[in-house]
Amino acid sequence: MLFQVFINALSVGSVYALIAMGYNLVYGILGQLNFAHGDVYAVGCFVTYSMFVSGMNPIFAMICGILAGVIVNLCVERFAYRPLRKKGANRIAPTISAVGIAYIMRNVVQLVWGPQTFAFNLEVFGGGSLHFGNLYVGTLQIWILTIAVAVMLVITLVLKETKWGQAIVGISQSIPTAALMGINVNRVIAMVYGMGAALGVVGGILFCSYYGFIYMGIGFAYGTMKAWMATIWGGIGSLKGAIIGAMCLGICETFAGAYLSTAYKDVIVWVIFLVFIMIRPRGLFPAQIAEKV
Amino acid sequence: MAELLRIEHLCMNFSGLKALDDISLTVHDDEIFGIIGPNGAGKTTLFNNITGFNQPTSGRMFLEGEDMTGKNTTAFCLKGIARTFQNIRVFGQMSVLENVLVGMHKNMQANLFEIILKTPRQKKEERKAREEAMEMLHFLGIADAADEMAGSLPYGTQRKVEIARALVSRPKLLLLDEPTAGMNPQETDDLMHLIAQIRKRGPAVTVIEHNIKFMLTLCDRIAVLNFGKLLALDVPEKVAVNPEVVAAYIGEEEE
Amino acid sequence: MLLEVKDLTVKYDQIAALKGISLQVEEGKLTTLLGSNGAGKSTLLKTVSGALKPAAGEILYMGSNIAKLTSHDIVKKGIVQCPEGRKVFPRQTVYENLKMGAFVRKDREIGEDIEKYYQQFPILKERRNQKAGLLSGGEQQMLAICRALMSRPKLLMLDEPSMGLAPIVVQEVFKMIRAIKESGTTILLIEQNAKQALKVADFGYIMEVGYITIGDDAKALLKSETVQKAYLGGA
Amino acid sequence: MKKLVQAKTKLLLLGVFLVVILLLPFVVPNTYALKVLNNVMLYSVIALSVNLILGFCGLLDFGRSAFVGIGTYFFAIVMTRFQIPWIVAFLAAGLFTALAGWVIGAFLQRTSFDYLTLITIGVVEIVRLFLVNCTDVTNGAMGITGVPSPQLFGFVLKSHFQFYYFALALLVLCYGMISRITKSYKGRALMAIRDDEIAAAYSAINLPGYKAMCFGVASFFTGIGGAAMVSYTRYASPYNFTIDEGLILCQMAILGGLGSLPGSILGAAILVIVPELSRTAYEYRLLIMGIMMVVLMLFCPNGLLGRSGLKDILVRFIRNLGVKVREKRKV
Amino acid sequence: GNTKTDGTADSSSTAGTDNSSQTPDAKDTDAGTGEAIRFAVCGPMTGDSAEQGLLQMNGCQMAVDEINAAGGVNGRQLDMVCYDDQASPNQAVIVAEKIAADPTIEFVISHINSGCTIAAQDVYIDAGLTVLAPVNTLDELSGYGWENFMRICLSDGASAKMLVDAMMEMGAQKPAVFYANTANDLSACNIISDYLGEKYGIADVIKETFNPETDRDYSSQVEKFRAAGVDCIILCCEYTPAALLMTQCHEKDYRPQTGGLACNNPEIISLGGEDVEGLLTVTGFDCTNPDEKIQEFIGKYRELYNTDPNDCSSRGYDTIYCVADAYKNGAAKENLAEWMLEKTDYQGVTCDIRFDGNCDNQAAITYILQIQSGAFTLLEQ
């Protein structure tokens, strides 16, 4: 049982990983507690679902969903976050408008798609599982993990090597100074939000495919919260951290459920998390502190 | 003249970089002590060490004979060291007066219940603190700005706010890290007089500056740091003509 | 005129920091701006570089009004500011900071430029892989100046470049400023070290709480009694 | 002289305000409106405690709902199982919550802003699941019924009308206490921590001690608020103490304006009353709330009564009408 | 009266989020004599558990529209107002106060979450309002001795026992319970395990739970069931987790017999597909009944809401008819509860209603359905 539990844990972790990466990207760069992340990607996933159900090719449906997520996030950035940034608001203000956006998105999803759960199967990832003796490994999980790692590598490379990546890194440290370097701050930030949304939708689609359903609550509890936990676990701003943090989260959840108590599972996870944060207050891969008196 | 601060063989390494290398010196309780040295010589790092912000890699520190090695910032502060910062650190969202009042924190006694009940003792304490803080603002000539948000003031004023905040805690030793940065010659002159006056009020002053003229006029003794090492420690007249110091720091006097 | 500021008014919230300022910066010349604390010098620079938007007035750069442009467009036009208080990118290394300075450049000589500034400030070369946030104050200042230069601007605006620098380095910086000027770059310099500044400058302006009180030839200012008294340290 | 006149008008305004507040229950149309008013006041107490933590100490705590839960349950359990005077249990609930807050505050010392924020959410989850699962102590998901109404000096404050004055007195008391704390040197120490921890440490402010104290003191008020609330609804249920609730409590303080105590009351009023207005338009409730929050933030990023908030907007508006308004800042 | 029904039918949204009787002009255009009979429907309409609230509301809405179209009750139109309690007991109390403060409201269709129901009861009792509960299945509710509260559904205990019997009859050796960590489901779980012990002598029933707000991965539960050799799982949870659990079992090639308390939502079939084949569910509404009236109801419901009715919606529907029946026969706001407790003997489309003097519906019948080849089928008793 132990080994199977471990494999289950990794599967759950890999599902969280992708969602966490999109969250961590925006979080690490702009420092925004983005409460709307999950709900924005939920919109993207629902669009994918609707497109697919109405008979569209699943790949196109996914692209539509991703586009929808990106567009929504860009609009949100443009109309809810950017004006705040221009006014030089503190860190808390965008957090609250993000909560507002999350509410709006949740309401829109309920108005358009209703509150019930729908079956979600795009039929592209090939379901089923491989088994080795008594061990079962889902094929979709292998997909998910591969995609997560690939995406992480690509983004890390982009951030490190390209000019835009450097611009993003600059903006993450100081927006006014970045502007003084000739960086088009608004465009780059919009890009980051777009990228975050795209990653979120991809993650969300895989999440929905994995569990085979979609409903309006996937945004907050499974998106924002898990992504946030994974991000903090791994260290803010570290993509590698997002993946490994998600794995840690998956492992804790699954093992706590399997060997301790399913009723107290979440309590146990949170307590482990708390203790971990006490030991490593900045997560597994902490961003380096570069401040001097 | 008594010994106030004594440093013995202080070393500080930052992952391979020797920011302080075997520094020993003594500051007396009635002097203005200057520290100069090229950029990156370790002056600020020295301040950080003798206020407990950084822990030295090796070496010892004594304040009025008491061993303070390994103590934290608050302990140093309670023992009577106050400082200003090279990169200004005022409480940006608080008024100037409040900033200064924070400096008086360690002298305040009232507990939570007295505060909630507003006992006469607490009221008196608070009133006295405000008076003292205002007096300090007058002394530094920034009383006009008392109600303004500290964060939106010009640099020079913010520096003075920092000095006021440090001074109201009635320290035994005041550390000033480049107090004249961003001030014009006129203001620098004013500050010089101010520091001399401060000195008369009680605390010994240790000051880091790059303004040579300022330092030579003001200080009783000057230490010169270079690459973390103590290059010279003497009265200003001698430091100014020390060829090593001239080469490393002052450069050819122009004109 | 490379840059012409006309009747510029700038407000923070409701309070005017600049109250109708006019000044001119001639191409290829060095103009310096002197004034006491809080006079509004930095505010002026921030407005020219687009970080603040004026409440009234014009900023003409090569004849066109740039008051409404965004910061990055202004940088692309060749105006670069070395901000007050250094503002280096703390989490990036010295080298990466310098590269950021060249963000708008497309040529291939970036590496050579970096090497050039390393020569000028050897301590930067020594610290090239250190996070800029951990540099000493003076080291950061040097880095900030070099980073501004990395974009090869047409108009360089320096906000108190000598702040926090050792005397020997200050001389180096002024030498450098002179060399930059001689290479044809226009400079707008804010300095507290008025004597030095006026020595290298062609023109000088004196500011007092939101207004420009005097604008004259630098040599004349250097001799002027009022200026001597107020900004050159009395004696 | 001028000052005297000003003081007089101020006093007059205060008097009028007081009379209005005291007579309000006589003019509201029905008990429902009274109930809403009472809720506004109870939530105000909690929002004030959030403000103490977030507005003054700069720690973003989404977990206030957990402490409301602790206060609520402590009070409910004590009152339903033991024979003790109401007021004793009430204060004990506050103190117990304060202790819990202090412990958690002390425990979280090393964490920075973002980490703390998430952990406070964890606290909500832990407390909620404990309340749901620990059936022996908390009666689990069924909740605790029959919690007694406030009993003061032999009076039982059972009706909404009576409770109004109780809640009002409670709010005034809590407001006074919190305002005194924030105006004292301890309050300034909290603000100093918020603005710059390093400089605060250099002013001999004991950071861990103060943060823990802040959590403790704020939790006292949160707990009192929770106990008062359960004394009012007379039923304790674990489903009241969710993350969403914690978010709402935070929003009250933020929308009102961080660091502004009247702001917290205004924020609480808005977030209690606006959902009531949209009660039957439930399809659009979240939409309305969301749009309201975004728009308010866009207009007053620092909250309605915060810096450049309503007051400044008003002043600007009046000035645009040509009226001279005294500038606060001297130039 | 309320003529917006067509609009609802057109909308492609399924569990209709529209609510037509809220039109403010409902009263003015009243065709009948006398004032409308106004009543409140409470429940979560937003948030994670909105689905149930909206389903209950849909059922009520359909009945209201039908009755009004047929001329109302004694010439009085029905007027339904919906209140969202967000599944939060605190909110439920406010809702109750709001309802109590509105003298035109004559009765209340209950909140759904038991926490909300309990919290709000005090207010309703004080206001003398009758509360009808179409879907409050929590056993403990019978024990409160409320005189204004009546439920139309069977309590969990009763239906759970039926389900257990059916499953044991099918040859289960080692049963286990999988329940959501909520008041209802926990209570049902306890009843089941007690019953298993009493009747079948199975002492150590494995009980596993999950947190419905945040859990969608049940692999640890599955692993535990599998390791313990469980061959029969009783599901006390909503249909979504039920379907998910079965899928996750089958992924691991683990195929226990399953049966659920609240799984009769047709969505479960599309959700679980082949994985939910063979699932038993206990329900008060037998959608497979060929009875004309029932099929007509299903047809109309499907036309309106584009999906099949389930327990929540059918019970809501019959509750309204039942109250209308009471009004027709002389009940009024003041004595509604008394009247119904004593005299109601109503044959509904989907269930019969007759109270046992306490709050329970004596005549409620429960059926056991099984999913066979993609459809619910009545299991022969």
Ligand SMILES: Nc1ncnc2c1ncn2[C@@H]1O[C@H](COP(=O)(O)OP(=O)(O)OP(=O)(O)O)[C@@H](O)[C@H]1O
């Ligand atoms: N936290 C740190 N980590 C790594 N290196 C550091 C750190 N703090 C300082 N340094 C390095 O130590 C050296 C000494 O720094 P310090 O700030 O003490 O110089 P300084 O004498 O104050 O110079 P300046 O006059 O320019 O302010 C510098 O080269 C700096 O780069």
Ligand SMILES: Nc1ncnc2c1ncn2[C@@H]1O[C@H](COP(=O)(O)OP(=O)(O)OP(=O)(O)O)[C@@H](O)[C@H]1O
């Ligand atoms: N962010 C701000 N908010 C409000 N007022 C500000 C802000 N920044 C500057 N000011 C005010 O604008 C005026 C001009 O400031 P500025 O920084 O331009 O002066 P300066 O001449 O550069 O002074 P210094 O020599 O100290 O650098 C000052 O009175 C200052 O208080």
Ligand SMILES: [Mg+2]
């Ligand atoms: Mg220094």
Ligand SMILES: [Mg+2]
């Ligand atoms: Mg300036």
